[in-house]
Amino acid sequence: MSESRTLTKRHRYSVRGRLGAAAAALCLASVTAAFLPTASSAATGPAGETLSEGGRTAQISRTAYGIPHILARDFDGLGYGYGYAFAQDNVCELADQVVTLRGERSRYFGPDGERGEGVNLASDTYYKGQRRAGTVQQLLDRRAPLGPTAELRRMVQGYAAGYNRYLRETGVGRLPDARCAGKPWVRPVTALDLWSVVYDVSGVTGAVPLAPDIGDAKPPTADGDATARAAAFSAPGGQGPAADDFGSNGWALGRDATRTGNAMVLANPHLPWVGGALRFYQVQLTIPGTLDVSGAGLYGTPLVLIGHNKDLAWTHTASDARHTSTYALKLVAGDPTSYVVDGRTERMKRRTVPITVRDADGRVKTVERTLYTSGFGPVLSSGWTTRTAYAVRDANADNLRSMNTWLAMGKAHSLDQLRTAQDTYQGIPWTYTLAADTSGATYFTDSSAVPHLTDAQLERCTRPGGEDGPDALDGSTTACAWGSDPDALVPGLYGPSHQPKLTRTDYVANSNNGPQYTNPEAPLTGLPGVYDIDPRLAPRPQLGLDMIARRADGTDGLGAPGFTGRTLRSSAFGNRVLSAETGRDDVVALCRAHPLLETTDGKETDVRQACAALARWDTRADTDSRGAALWTTFYDHILRGGPSDTWHRVPYDPAQPLTTPRGINGDDARVRHALADAVQDLAARDLPVDTALGTVQKWAGIPLPGCNGNKGCFNVVDAGPEAGTGTPTEGAFGSSFLMAVELTPDGPRAHTLLTYGQSANPTSPHYTDQTRLFSRKQWVTERFTAAEIASDPDLKVTMLRD
Template identity: 75%
Template sequence: MTSRLTTVAAALCLTSATVALLPAPSSAATGPDRETVAEGGHTARISRTEYGIPHILARDFDGLGYGYGYAFAQDNACGLADQVVTLRGERSRFFGPDGEQGKGSNLASDTYYKGQLRAGTVQQLLNRKAPLGPTAELRRMVEGYAAGYNRYLRDTGVGKLPDPRCKGKPWARPITPLDLWSVVYDVNGVTGVTPLAPDIGNAKPPTPGVDDPMTSGTSNGKSTTATKATAAASVAPSRPGPKAAGVGSNGWALGRDATRSGNAMVLANPHLPWTRGNLRFYQVQLTIPGTLNVSGAGLYGTPLIQIGHNRNLAWTHTASDAQHASLYALKLVPGDPTSYVFDGKAEQMRRQTVPVTVRDSHGKLSSVNRTLYTSRFGPVLSSNWTAKTAYTIRDANADNLRSMNTWLAMGKAQNLSQLRAAQDTYQGIPWTYTLAADTSGGTYFTDSSVVPHLTDEQLRRCASPDGEERSAALDGSTSACVWGSDSDALVPGVYGPSNQPKLSREDYVANSNNGPHYTNPEAPLTGFPGTYDSDPRLGQRAQLGLRMIDQRADGTDGLGAPGFTGATLRASMLGNRVLSAETGRDDVVGMCRAHPRMTTTDGKEVDVRQACTILARWDTRADTGSRGAALWAAFLDRLLRSGGPDTWHRVPYDPAEPLTTPRGIKGDDARVQRALADTVQDFAARGLPADTRLGAVQKWAGIPLPGCTGRRGCFNIVDAGPGSGSGTPPAGAFGTSFLMAVELTPSGPRAHTLLTYGQSANPASPHYSDQTRLFTRKRWVTERFTAAEIASDPTLRVTTLHR
């Protein structure tokens, strides 16, 4: 054992000499913990530590990509294969036109993605030189990644893939570098065009007098009500752009003044879907001696780490509150629903015919011609397309492949100054804030994401006045509402670094998807364009996060002496506090003690005394074993659905107290009493005891989950049902995904991580839910970053690849 560990440690030594220590293509490794795959050319070594976490070591970017692609395919070949089917516009070919959502959702999606391919959208961006196009290093890495993935597929054989979801399936095929760049492009559009792909693919002009909702009550075969509902779901209620597509996060960067040791710390806590391929994280360490050594997590199919650290710098991201796309209302030419007026002149929409291959219920293939419509702003949507108005979307990330350049440069950066330079040079962060710290003990926050250049005056003047849903759209009939530009912006139409919100501190910067203003309440950010921050109010989760930091500063959180340590940072993250309960539970208990019998919405009287006792005994935490957390969650959800939270809060929102209002619950409000009565009635009807443990109704693959939603006031976000992670396909969950708590010490980073759903999306894999079991017990994985730490892992398995 000692001899084996010494050999592995030498091979992984993170110095320039490592290149010489990597075996030549003729070398062979032996032993049960070694595997060699030879093909000649570049070399990579995959060292897997506990929980299947791969550490990739290579001489160059070709080899690094090769090793990364191979390792990822070992765990998630089917996940990436499925993504590629979508991005090639072939879901209808393999799975039929309807898809999981029904009503032709596959056909609509294929129309959009096939149109992207035929238009050469991604290829045209690849043809650009850096910084607008990918750097040479990244091009080589992506080529290597595709080759590594394909090598695994070839060596294993599609018929012997370990994941039953694609084992032996014709859609499990080799991939190309273009496929991977398409993954990157699609991820960049997550808060813009990507979630609207089916809406774009289904766009069809109304037939006057037949399916015009203004005359007949239907649109494109849908009722006006249904169409308006679709439009409302597609856009934000008061801002010119689409809603974020189910993304969120908490992020803290703690400086020397906030920690007991004086070392900076970073907490990463992204909230993403657990079953959506392009938004699932994969944990990895990527090392080219003397060039790159970064550890963290990257989204499926992307060739780099998006959240992570190196020896001297750590960073995380949270979803930005800024808009990254704009919805425009087009004033159509009378009698021609495919022409619109711009600056007083008629313009014809561009049409693109897209052939889509469709499999019918008998397996027969046929080709269907579909049409995409595009305006000067971007693709036209199906929602609310009438004889008078159509809606189109302009996405600021429509020309962005620069994100990978930015993340690679950030991974190489060794301090905050270099991180800022990386972001300013490539300007490719698509839709997130950045929170970072380095070994100097300083911290940094910025929204360097790609944000449309819309002035506050434009936002006021250009808002379309034609109804509630349409208030989220800008006036598309005039050049006065077109995006402007900054002189320091790398591409036209967006804000440059000089206008981006930024804050450097020695205590902390924090964000929970709120706007930049309260990044640190001691130094509120002001003076940035309004499109970066739509609402100064803080949600419950953001308030709780700031409260947790403040209470740790003075030691009033029950975790010991003031100041953060690695242990108290981790304990704060998984403390499972529920702010709505901390500020409102006693109000509800007082109410139900005063009114032991209450009336439900349907007029029945129920006894709430048992529920009242349970809530009174509850510790207000969302732990898996908490009795009362499930009851509170169901009650609060009903109350939130009743509308007007400021009317049932005991203390309504007060701009003078933004960190602590609204709070409390009015016990004498009829809606509050009905919500509790209805919850008690519902639990009884479902056979659920009122003291049901939270973990009994919130699970992943049968494993109890802690946490709750941000609307309920949880910091540790989890939204799951009792069957999540089970079945085929597994039921979905959302929330805390990749956790990283890292301290940047003078002797190197000390990090703990947790990938809540494991390294593999294959339910048959041992790494499908192994880390979920840690999550439920509030345990973390101690990261292995150095050669010695990796070599000392008793579960270590090494695969040497020769390409």
């Protein structure tokens, strides 16, 4: 029998009014203790571990902005409460994810998707193929550390049960989100569905973005049948697709960088604001005496992935290493499904996949599709000719270990314990880790899954791409295959002994640059080249390091040197634009000397008003900054011509990596055309040249600060004026979950902000409540202890019993 009870607002106020916050917390705890049992009935799982079969209980305490704090006595109950709370806010998103992961998009939405003809069909082929191959189930059948721990198995089972309970109680037809209410594709989820979410998260910089390409692969009948999608592969050295859609800033500040001597961590991941796969959800997960961690996890994952406990805090940024390798297969003449390795002929493996497809008239039929796999991984549609095919090998192709790693990190109470967690499970898929603990020390590492390729292999094995395909490694010889480290848990990868690591008492920082300049005072050098593809610093990491340096000497206008909680938060929202700080005056000099400039297509344009607007601009990307919109438009036009140092006044100098290239060369034709083009662009949109940034950059009508990182913005935001309104231009990207935490002897003091709110439902009060804070540079004061939670005036407590 299921039961739920919610403490009403009237009851909460009466308790606090008589007893005060601390006593209210004790009162609430006593109610919880009486409600939660001490044990659950159990059964034996596939790997011999104990699994819960019933009796799950949980307490969900929601504080301001709908942030849930889940309290349970065991992992079954913790997952149960988390799944229920998440479903309350985002039932549609997880339901939609599951449709994708089950390979059923064509069944419900037809074979075509938003990205083009046949996209759903190709995606379904990839994911249905995984299901039929039992890819995730085989990983689940492994024992830890390669497979999930017993605690995580119970938690995921509980999460599925909690989500399904909400769905059952509410009813699909009565769901509060019209996007999925009454839809046939909204169904109960299984633990396998959730583990498939975890597996997909591990592959988002590897095979996952290539899923349609893999699903569409078919042998050619002639060279002309090759599908040239080489642009999808931007990494050098045959190292697979780059993680261009991900970014982050992360700082761990040690006792020598703060005025209090307490360590601090700033988390600022940059991810898409739409779609369920990479959105964050904020939560606190507590099992007394076992786990008490607060932060955020990606939709559908059962844990906190970026966060803190009372002694330790950590964040992640996307690693500059590539986590996949693209191999060029030398095909056998007359047989495009066979290839040669070391002089021997190998045949591609084929798997036939039945896909259910709904046509435009609503009729359903089944079509059969075929997936092709080589010894180097799945074969791609891109570039498959009668002579060559391309395959992709993903270092995370067997990674469910990620959740083991993050759970162990959440339990850790020192940097040593965090290192042990990462070295034991080796499951961080594609990110750097930056962390600090109450000792005042900081730590950086790239412990992600990185292919074991030596510099000599990359030099010897890389073959250049062309019109039909990308740069790739030579797949005709095993000499170009991945090697391995003795301490690697999974063959083919670098082990902890080769991973970049740095411990400091001042700081470690990263903004998606390579590991070399994690701290310029102690450069990380001598690493395998696969870890540091391009040591040059882009504008955003240059700015981040400059922000830290100016805070260290007090020249940033925020007061005495050294970080405090306040100055850390102010730095994050300073909205500096490095390209403007180093180049705005050059452009103003240009337009004052040449008030009439030609556009790219030869139209003479008066730029005098634009020149005056840029001269008045404070070079910040605040919502009310007038000049920022003009500058970002101008800079976009420069960058469209491709990367080049010709338009920098000072070119890149490897002896000055933190400050070059910089400035703008007004004599460069690209620069002159770009300014005229920007003026024309704004005029075509009926916008004055000094329009406020918040006029052209919004979420659900709310002005947004920040700009794209390629312009040197730390606070990354890329959105149009209609973003978040359900229009075709609703996409947005950038700062998502922010956390600024100080680890004091009395416990953590944290401020957070989830820029797009806890719910993706446009009718939810938590769809834009935190976006309005973001627009005003405001933060949410985190409530971590029982007393802090109990004292929240918006507190709403729900008790669940299964």
